[in-house]
Amino acid sequence: MTTYILRRLMLMVPTLLGVLAVVFFVMAAAPGGVGGSGLDLEGAQNQDEDAKRVQRQMQRRYGTDLPAYQQFFRWMNQVSPVGFRMSAQVRAGYGDADRAEAAAALSGLALAERDRDLGAAVDLALEFAAYRDQTPGEAAGELAGVLGSASSAVSALHWVDSTLSPGDRERLLAGLTQSYANGLRNGQLAAVRELSFEAAGASRVRFDRPAVKMPDLGETLKGRSVVDRLSEALPISILLNLLTIPLIYLVAIVTGVYAARRAGGAFDLSSGVVLITLWCLPTIWVGQLMLQYLASAQQPWGQLFPTGGLHSLRAEELPFLPRWGGEDGFEAGWLLDSLWHLALPVVCLTYGGFAVASRVMRGSVLDALSADYVRTARAKGVHPRVVLWSHVFRNSLLPLITMAASILPALFAGTVIVETIFSINGMGKLAVDAAFAKDRELMMAVTLLGGILGLISELIRDVCYAIADPRVSYD
Amino acid sequence: MTTTATQLGQADGGPDGSAPDSQTPNELREQKWLAAVGQRVLGQWGGRIGLVWVVLLSVIAVFAPFLASSHPLLMTKDGVTTSPLLEHLSAADVVLLVAFFAALLLWVVGLLRPVNAAFGGGSRAWVWVGVTLGAIVVCPLVMSPPPLTVLSQYREAEAAGELERVVFTVLPFSATDRQAERPTRDKSFRPPSARHPMGTTLSGADVMSRMIHATRVALAVGVIATGLSLVIGIAVGGMMGYFSGVVDLLGMRLVEVFSAIPVLFLLIIIVATRDERNIYLMMTVIGLLSWVGYALYIRAEFLKLRQADYVQAARAVGVSVPGILFRHLLPNGVTPVLVLASFGVASAILYESTLSFLGLGLVDEPSWGGLLNEARKAGTHWGLVWFPGLAIFLTVFALNLVGDALREALDPRSVK
Numbered sequence: 039m040t041t042y043i044l045r046r047l048m049l050m051v052p053t054l055l056g057v058l059a060v061v062f063f064v065m066a067a068a069p070g071g072v073g074g075s076g077l078d079l080e081g082a083q084n085q086d087e088d089a090k091r092v093q094r095q096m097q098r099r100y101g102t103d104l105p106a107y108q109q110f111f112r113w114m115n116q117v118s119p120v121g122f123r124m125s126a127q128v129r130a131g132y133g134d135a136d137r138a139e140a141a142a143a144l145s146g147l148a149l150a151e152r153d154r155d156l157g158a159a160v161d162l163a164l165e166f167a168a169y170r171d172q173t174p175g176e177a178a179g180e181l182a183g184v185l186g187s188a189s190s191a192v193s194a195l196h197w198v199d200s201t202l203s204p205g206d207r208e209r210l211l212a213g214l215t216q217s218y219a220n221g222l223r224n225g226q227l228a229a230v231r232e233l234s235f236e237a238a239g240a241s242r243v244r245f246d247r248p249a250v251k252m253p254d255l256g257e258t259l260k261g262r263s264v265v266d267r268l269s270e271a272l273p274i275s276i277l278l279n280l281l282t283i284p285l286i287y288l289v290a291i292v293t294g295v296y297a298a299r300r301a302g303g304a305f306d307l308s309s310g311v312v313l314i315t316l317w318c319l320p321t322i323w324v325g326q327l328m329l330q331y332l333a334s335a336q337q338p339w340g341q342l343f344p345t346g347g348l349h350s351l352r353a354e355e356l357p358f359l360p361r362w363g364g365e366d367g368f369e370a371g372w373l374l375d376s377l378w379h380l381a382l383p384v385v386c387l388t389y390g391g392f393a394v395a396s397r398v399m400r401g402s403v404l405d406a407l408s409a410d411y412v413r414t415a416r417a418k419g420v421h422p423r424v425v426l427w428s429h430v431f432r433n434s435l436l437p438l439i440t441m442a443a444s445i446l447p448a449l450f451a452g453t454v455i456v457e458t459i460f461s462i463n464g465m466g467k468l469a470v471d472a473a474f475a476k477d478r479e480l481m482m483a484v485t486l487l488g489g490i491l492g493l494i495s496e497l498i499r500d501v502c503y504a505i506a507d508p509r510v511s512y513d
Numbered sequence: 514m515t516t517t518a519t520q521l522g523q524a525d526g527g528p529d530g531s532a533p534d535s536q537t538p539n540e541l542r543e544q545k546w547l548a549a550v551g552q553r554v555l556g557q558w559g560g561r562i563g564l565v566w567v568v569l570l571s572v573i574a575v576f577a578p579f580l581a582s583s584h585p586l587l588m589t590k591d592g593v594t595t596s597p598l599l600e601h602l603s604a605a606d607v608v609l610l611v612a613f614f615a616a617l618l619l620w621v622v623g624l625l626r627p628v629n630a631a632f633g634g635g636s637r638a639w640v641w642v643g644v645t646l647g648a649i650v651v652c653p654l655v656m657s658p659p660p661l662t663v664l665s666q667y668r669e670a671e672a673a674g675e676l677e678r679v680v681f682t683v684l685p686f687s688a689t690d691r692q693a694e695r696p697t698r699d700k701s702f703r704p705p706s707a708r709h710p711m712g713t714t715l716s717g718a719d720v721m722s723r724m725i726h727a728t729r730v731a732l733a734v735g736v737i738a739t740g741l742s743l744v745i746g747i748a749v750g751g752m753m754g755y756f757s758g759v760v761d762l763l764g765m766r767l768v769e770v771f772s773a774i775p776v777l778f779l780l781i782i783i784v785a786t787r788d789e790r791n792i793y794l795m796m797t798v799i800g801l802l803s804w805v806g807y808a809l810y811i812r813a814e815f816l817k818l819r820q821a822d823y824v825q826a827a828r829a830v831g832v833s834v835p836g837i838l839f840r841h842l843l844p845n846g847v848t849p850v851l852v853l854a855s856f857g858v859a860s861a862i863l864y865e866s867t868l869s870f871l872g873l874g875l876v877d878e879p880s881w882g883g884l885l886n887e888a889r890k891a892g893t894h895w896g897l898v899w900f901p902g903l904a905i906f907l908t909v910f911a912l913n914l915v916g917d918a919l920r921e922a923l924d925p926r927s928v929k
Contacts, residue, residue, distance in 0.1 A: 052766055053766065053769045053770055053773055054773075056766065056767070056769075056770030056773075057770050057773050057774050060770060060771075060774060060779070061774065061779065061782065064779065064782060064783055064786075065782060065786055068786035068787060314910075314913070315910070317913070318859075318906060318909045318910040318913055319906055320863055320866065320867075320902070320905045320906060320909065321867075322866065322867055322870040322882065322885055322902075322905075323885060323898075323901075323902030323903075323905060323906060326885055326888050326889065326898050326902065327898060327902065329889075330888070330893075330895075330898050450775045450777075450778065451775055451776070451777040451778070454775075454777055454778065454781070455777075455867060455870075455871075458871060459889075469778055469781070470781060470785075470871065473778075473781045473782045473785040473786065474785050476785070476786050481782060484778075485774070485778070488775060488778065489773050489774070492773050492775075493773055
């Protein structure tokens with residue numbers, strides 16, 4: 039079994055890569071690229087100052103000036119815990135006047151030949167120090183030797199990238215002068231590395247030095263950490279799924295078993311009609327109906343449920359459990375308040391799933407009921423209830439386990455719709471918002487998470503399959 | 514019903530000697546079998562109801578301009594009688610009409626016994642495909658409908674008494690008719706009334722008219738997207754099943770990748786990141802993303818069939834690979850996929866309406882999901898949540914019923 043799980047885990051890697059690549063290149067092919075900005079009304083590249091600044095920012099942050107496949111490798115490298123450190127090459131794009139000044143300012147640079155331009159020289163110097171496996175002391179010596187003195191370094195950096203915003207330049211200069219002052223101790227080496235990366239007008243990526251590093255999901259378009267956004271949204275989606283999945287199975291098992299026990303009876307027929315109807319009901323419609331009839335103050339029966347969100351505005355002040363007393367008599371408490379908010383979304387997520395699951399359960403119970411061992415058990419006088427629950431029931435659970443893997447992706451699609459309708463800030467809404475904003479890092483992170491969850495749930499299904507059915511073996 | 518399912522599974526099994534007239538035994542058997550399946554589908558209540566609804570929708574879709582249009586059917590002005598409706602028919606309208614009437618004609622022709630004997634069902638289908646494709650090519654070239662007109666001009670002319678005679682369609686509003694002639698130009702929903710049986714949208718377009726014209730979008734997306742995914746699924750699955758080995762291994766990875774991506778999510782990404790949305794993009798994307806089920810099914814069938822005696826025999830005789838694939842494997846392996854395709858149409862329609870509901874649908878084109886989206890706005894009326902919702906539900910329901918009936922009809926175990 040362990041070998042099997044290991045092999046499956048390894049097979050997941052190419053699949054996951056494929057998923058990520060598909061989503062990435064679909065987004066890369068979109069007009070306007072990340073953020074979709076920088077296009078004017080005719081769809082041409084906007085050339086005014088604001089647009090240029092945004093464009094440069096995107097290039098620095100996401101490497102959008104690179105070809106799509108390099109961007110993809112850059113992203114992969116950034117996310118992967120094992121990968122290459124990224125280095126930067128300062129773009130060589132200076133005018134003649136600049137070059138003359140640069141040459142003058144950098145005359146002290148030992149490594150730079152006379153015909154090299156300033157950008158290349160600084161880049162070389164920084165990389166030289168930061169990217170060799172040298173002790174911090176050696177690196178400091180090298181860099182100091184190359185740049186001559188701190189003042190010439192600062193004046194050199196002044197020309198590193200005139201496209202940097204004032205704030206960035208400030209940080210860059212401060213970081214570098216400080217690193218000089220401190221003699222490039224270990225910590226500052228990282229700072230120089232990062233600064234040299236920032237200094238690059240465009241993020242030309244060179245994959246240097248393999249390393250084990252912290253995976254980094256990047257920043258959203260608005261500059262927040264992607265991990266932050268995910269850690270806000272994920273618990274909400276997990277909560278929804280934790281409520282939905284057991285509910286689906288509970289209803290499905292109960293209705294399925296009872297429908298099968300009296301197959302062809304009134305309950306079987308009526309539940310069959312109801313379930314196929316439920317299955318076909320589009321979530322968008324049901325959600326909208328619920329909002330309009332159960333969560334609208336304009337109906338004669340008043341507003342029975344909240345229109346959206348997960349908590350009331352004053353949920354923070356509420357006690358956890360309901361209690362009597364207080365200002366308005368009965369106080370609902372945090373728990374009831376949450377359940378009250380969750381009721382409609384959970385119903386919306388559940389009904390389609392249990393409609394399918396219940397039919398599957400009915401079919402497999404029917405199959406099991408006609409099996410030989412059931413006839414034998416009946417013949418030897420086992421109580422019908424025992425036959426049903428301990429002989430038939432356990433044997434008919436297999437298809438439901440198989441179904442779990444198809445329920446999970448369906449639930450993901452469900453949460454996209456339900457969370458949008460009921461304005462719940464879970465993963466589904468995050469995905470839709472990210473798609474609308476063309477926020478690449480956020481979308482990739484959602485895809486990564488969704489892909490991993492989906493693949494792992496498939497693996498868990500197969501493992502459960504083997505546990506539930508002794509005949510199934512993967513070895 | 515004399516044909517049994519085991520016979521059905523082997524159309525190439527050899528002549529059974531009972532073939533009359535000019536038809537080859539295979540053709541006859543296929544026809545008999547199709548008729549048997551059709552009868553079995555129609556023999557079930559579910560299939561009957563589902564098919565009636567689908568046919569009704571198709572008729573509505575084909576005749577949409579004649580059911581709801583702001584252009585009058587007939588108009589007499591200054592003694593000259595014209596038909597603005599016919600003048601303003603678009604190429605798509607005409608193609609649909611041609612396809613519809615060609616199908617009707619060929620069906621009627623098929624009922625005549627002598628013609629049927631000489632002119633088999635298969636060739637009639639090809640004639641229909643040819644006529645339709647011809648119409649698709651010719652109509653946009655030949656036709657030049659007048660540029661966009663002011664849709665309210667006819668109503669205004671009628672109100673001013675300039676027209677001697679005017680005959681409107683049953684519902685005298687086009688889907689994009691915003692009825693700007695009204696004195697109050699306030700933006701507001703109007704609830705269902707005698708003038709607007711299903712009310713209006715926020716911008717003043719008639720909901721019923723939009724519902725009617727939206728059947729086109731729904732059916733077109735459903736059918737064409739499913740057709741595309743069928744083609745891809747059959748191609749990929751067939752190659753995997755027939756060649757197995759490395760092709761199978763690579764194909765399975767592809768299948769895994771596409772089944773690990775939530776379709777709706779990728780759809781949203783693709784549609785949201787494109788500035789320009791049109792129905793073709795939507796069809797293509799839905800088609801490109803939902804072929805996995807068909808591929809797996811065909812692969813399993815082909816893996817089974819390639820060991821069958823008649824395939825081995827064909828290979829031994831030296832039939833080429835395309836010959837084996839298209840003449841022997843495909844006709845025998847493809848029918849069960851039709852069941853899946855019927856569910857596929859339903860889910861493609863659901864995808865389209867979900868996208869429109871999320872505000873990612875076609876711009877200005879009517880769509881059921883788009884109408885449901887209107888129901889989210891403030892000041893909406895009950896018609897906007899009930900009618901489009903019911904339409905989506907009934908269509909999905911009908912297609913599922915048809916799919917179920919097809920499955921029953923094709924299931925050898927259910928043959929009595």
